[in-house]
Amino acid sequence: MTANLFNNLPEPVQEEWFNTLAEAEHVTVERIVSRGHTSPASGWYDQSRHEWVVVLKGRGVVTFEDGEEVTLGPGDHLSIPAHTRHRVAWTVPDEDTVWLAVHYD
Amino acid sequence: MTANLFNNLPEPVQEEWFNTLAEAEHVTVERIVSRGHTSPASGWYDQSRHEWVVVLKGRGVVTFEDGEEVTLGPGDHLSIPAHTRHRVAWTVPDEDTVWLAVHYD
DSSP states (O other), X not given: OEEETTSSOOOSOSSXXXXXXXXXXXXXXXXXXXXXXXXXXXXXXXXXXXXXXXXXXXXXXXXXXXXXXXXXXXXEEEEEOTTOOEEEEEEOTTSOEEEEEEEEO | OEEETTSSOOOSOSSOEEEEEEEXXXXXXXXXXXXXXXOXXXXXXXXXXXXXXXXXXXXEEEEETTSOEEEEOTTEEXXXXXXXXXXXXXXXXXXXXXXXXXEEO
16 A cells, blocks of 8 residues: 555666656656656756656756756755756766656646 | 755644645645644544655654554655545654645545
8 A cells, every 4th residue: 555765766777767656637746766867968848737846865956948957955846837948957877866746737 | 946845844843734835726735744743633634635645754654444554654655545534643753754745636
């Protein structure tokens, strides 16, 4: 009935690792695991839903189209309104970074 | 623009401490800080929304009306469907327990 956010982490892989933890019509809760991954250099995330995101382990840098750069470590959270273009510029290369994201309308 | 889930913890207080971190029509993300608190002994939580909850720090026990008892430590998460009667039977008395809850339709 329960599961742990820090268990079942993937072996180091080429791509970020996404798990859906809860989902309904207007909301998705997901875990993202990165290890040195960044957003595709080719572009920005431009999401139709709002996102609330927190780093639970590791460290990452999110940059915005206007040049703002935000470093997130354990417990740091951030709200990203829909259609606010952003990317993950960096995650710590030598350990897993575990993000929890809530996407909502 | 960012805030940290482990900062601005309350001084030990009589009641649990709730902060809304993100909110929209169909979803609320909140932080709950407990220190030895339990649900009111008089009754059950009977919520109109679904809840996804994770313990980030500390330890707590959630019990359900059917007798099931679930102990949650850091990273442990649980989905509680709407109208599933439950209560917090125990939280560790000597440190803060930090919960993150997503309530959604």
